[in-house]
Amino acid sequence: MDFVGSHILSVDQFARGDIDRLFAVADALAPFARRERITRVLQGAILSNMFFEPSTRTRVSFGCAFNLLGGDVRETTEVKSSALAKGESLHDTARVLSGYSDVIVMRHPQEGSVAEFATASRVPVINGGDGANEHPSQALLDLYTVRQEIRARGRTMDGLRIAVVGDLKFGRAVHSLLKLLALFEGISVNLVSPPGLEAPSDVVSVLSNAGHEAGVYHDLGDGIHHVDILYVTRTQEERFASPEEADRYRGLFRVNEAIYTEHCEPNTVIMHPLPRDSRAQAQELDEDLNANPNLAIFRQTDNGVVVRMALFAMILDVVDQVHDHARPVTWYTARRTPSGLGTRS
Numbered sequence: 001m002d003f004v005g006s007h008i009l010s011v012d013q014f015a016r017g018d019i020d021r022l023f024a025v026a027d028a029l030a031p032f033a034r035r036e037r038i039t040r041v042l043q044g045a046i047l048s049n050m051f052f053e054p055s056t057r058t059r060v061s062f063g064c065a066f067n068l069l070g071g072d073v074r075e076t077t078e079v080k081s082s083a084l085a086k087g088e089s090l091h092d093t094a095r096v097l098s099g100y101s102d103v104i105v106m107r108h109p110q111e112g113s114v115a116e117f118a119t120a121s122r123v124p125v126i127n128g129g130d131g132a133n134e135h136p137s138q139a140l141l142d143l144y145t146v147r148q149e150i151r152a153r154g155r156t157m158d159g160l161r162i163a164v165v166g167d168l169k170f171g172r173a174v175h176s177l178l179k180l181l182a183l184f185e186g187i188s189v190n191l192v193s194p195p196g197l198e199a200p201s202d203v204v205s206v207l208s209n210a211g212h213e214a215g216v217y218h219d220l221g222d223g224i225h226h227v228d229i230l231y232v233t234r235t236q237e238e239r240f241a242s243p244e245e246a247d248r249y250r251g252l253f254r255v256n257e258a259i260y261t262e263h264c265e266p267n268t269v270i271m272h273p274l275p276r277d278s279r280a281q282a283q284e285l286d287e288d289l290n291a292n293p294n295l296a297i298f299r300q301t302d303n304g305v306v307v308r309m310a311l312f313a314m315i316l317d318v319v320d321q322v323h324d325h326a327r328p329v330t331w332y333t334a335r336r337t338p339s340g341l342g343t344r345s
């Protein structure tokens with residue numbers, strides 16, 4: 001695909017070569033994400049960050065990524081504080097906002113809403129999550145993390161064994177990730193969920209049609225045996241018809257140090273798109289794993305910045321100009337080791 005000027009609405013847009021190009025740009029931008037150098041390549045550009053559902057890391061990391069490239073960010077974070085609450089259509093909102101900005105990131109509770117919005121936008125739109133459908137940028141940062149972790153363990157993406165655990169029905173991050181994994185060779189996926197929260201058949205078909213193994217498990221221990229990656233997710237309570245219905249599933253699968261040690265390999269990577277639900281009745285990923293060096297959840301969140309920087313740089317066609325606008329950082333900065341290397345926290 002041609003990234004320049006494109007909307008990013010679904011991972012269906014990507015071929016494997018597109019992923020390789022995006023990740024190469026992300027690798028090149030890592031010194032800027034780590035505050036070793038600054039660049040002003042997007043000085044004067046404006047991002048409209050439109051979040052009509054709760055978000056911490058997606059919203060803030062998109063904003064930071066744009067700022068780190070030198071651009072400015074305008075935020076709208078609630079339907080009730082936007083004209084959508086007065087009955088304005090997505091079409092009209094898109095026409096208006098695209099007159100104010102160079103690129104738009106949008107999250108919305110309705111599936112397909114971001115694509116609808118994009119049809120009326122005059123600038124590129126990135127899907128920050130549309131209902132239970134897709135979350136492409138999360139899947140890209142997850143895949144970037146998987147690649148980094150797997151390489152650090154001397155393995156390649158092809159032949160990867162991964163277990164995805166939890167609410168596979170409503171988890172949009174999982175839907176996008178599974179479809180992206182299908183672009184590689186010989187992937188084996190264990191789909192581990194309580195009965196009733198299985199992954200949608202169209203998502204599973206993408207894997208099986210590409211010749212990958214996709215096994216369904218309803219038992220946590222069976223499902224997480226012999227995997228390279230253990231990807232845990234939260235019960236998406238906001239997508240259920242009622243809180244009582246979500247309560248039936250909450251806390252059914254809890255990954256903790258004891259379960260991990262019993263069923264996983266000593267270097268199985270532990271991932272989660274976050275937020276993890278740390279309330280007593282949930283705890284799908286226990287804090288007793290916090291000191292485990294294979295816990296990659298905060299390496300994932302760090303990677304969210306650099307992968308989103310790469311998306312902006314490619315969509316706005318400034319990849320080749322980044323270094324012309326760069327200089328060293330002069331302020332004190334707590335030096336970070338590159339994600340995935342050195343300190344594992």
Ligand code: NCD
Binds near residue numbers: 057138172233236273
């Ligand atoms: C995910 C989402 O919003 O889909 N969060 C995120 O963006 N990192 C996963 C979730 O909310 O459970």
